[in-house]
Amino acid sequence: MAAQLGKDEQAGKHPYIRPKDASTLLILDGEGPDQRVLMGRRHMRHTFMPGKFVFPGGRLDPSDSRIAVAHDYHPVVAAKLADQLKGPKSAARVRAIALAAIRETFEEAGLFVGRKAQAEEDLRLGKGFEDFAKRGILPDLGPLRMIARAITPPNRSRRFDTRFLAVPASSIADRLESGTGPSGELEDIAWFTLDEAGQMEELPMITRRVLQDLKDRLQADPSLAPESPVPFYFYRKGDFHRTFI
Numbered sequence: 001m002a003a004q005l006g007k008d009e010q011a012g013k014h015p016y017i018r019p020k021d022a023s024t025l026l027i028l029d030g031e032g033p034d035q036r037v038l039m040g041r042r043h044m045r046h047t048f049m050p051g052k053f054v055f056p057g058g059r060l061d062p063s064d065s066r067i068a069v070a071h072d073y074h075p076v077v078a079a080k081l082a083d084q085l086k087g088p089k090s091a092a093r094v095r096a097i098a099l100a101a102i103r104e105t106f107e108e109a110g111l112f113v114g115r116k117a118q119a120e121e122d123l124r125l126g127k128g129f130e131d132f133a134k135r136g137i138l139p140d141l142g143p144l145r146m147i148a149r150a151i152t153p154p155n156r157s158r159r160f161d162t163r164f165l166a167v168p169a170s171s172i173a174d175r176l177e178s179g180t181g182p183s184g185e186l187e188d189i190a191w192f193t194l195d196e197a198g199q200m201e202e203l204p205m206i207t208r209r210v211l212q213d214l215k216d217r218l219q220a221d222p223s224l225a226p227e228s229p230v231p232f233y234f235y236r237k238g239d240f241h242r243t244f245i
Helices: 060-066 075-084 091-109 129-136 192-199 205-220
Strands: 020-028 038-043 056-058 111-113 145-151 162-166 171-177 186-193 229-234 239-243
Touching: 020 091, 020 111, 038 091, 038 192, 056 091, 060 091, 075 091, 075 145, 091 162, 091 186, 091 229, 129 171, 162 205, 186 192, 192 205, 205 229
Parallel strands: 020 162, 145 229
Antiparallel strands: 020 038, 020 056, 038 186, 111 171, 145 162, 229 239
């Protein structure tokens, strides 16, 4: 499930719902103004943002915190992901943020983000990563960089606390021949330049905002240095806020 935030999801008089932890993956291919990002259209059968173009991703599963990785995050990235994290701030839970996005990227887009395991490495990866183990691939958190964080406004039927993570396309270790994922949740999966993506009409508000944040960041910081400030979007007392992590 591609978890995003946006005013385009109709606000209602829903009771307070605690946001669920979620993450999404911006896979970047190329350099400069022609750099592309992978996106797909949510199937029209979905009640949540049907027909919208999004990045692959979704909410965390409990099993995501028990998956082995080839390399952990850069320490600064780990610290940013742990900042203002609701509940326990264990290293395993922080790793689960990226592992959820990696798992959902396989399920929705058929891509294995990670690296080929060495013969001596343990490939008993667990629930959601069975296909990674079959192909001898370990998820790799080392190349990931945090781009943004956003919490769905209140009075929505679904709410997510979503972390947007970027990773280079060189981190794709393998892919399904079908060109899509087994869940069938995303259709019309394709690579778009950042300009093309930002100009699409079928974008949730926060997706458009994060694309602009990414463009601005790449102009000033083309290497996506871990230390760069990360925008954090949330609502408080009826007002939309943007701070930095």
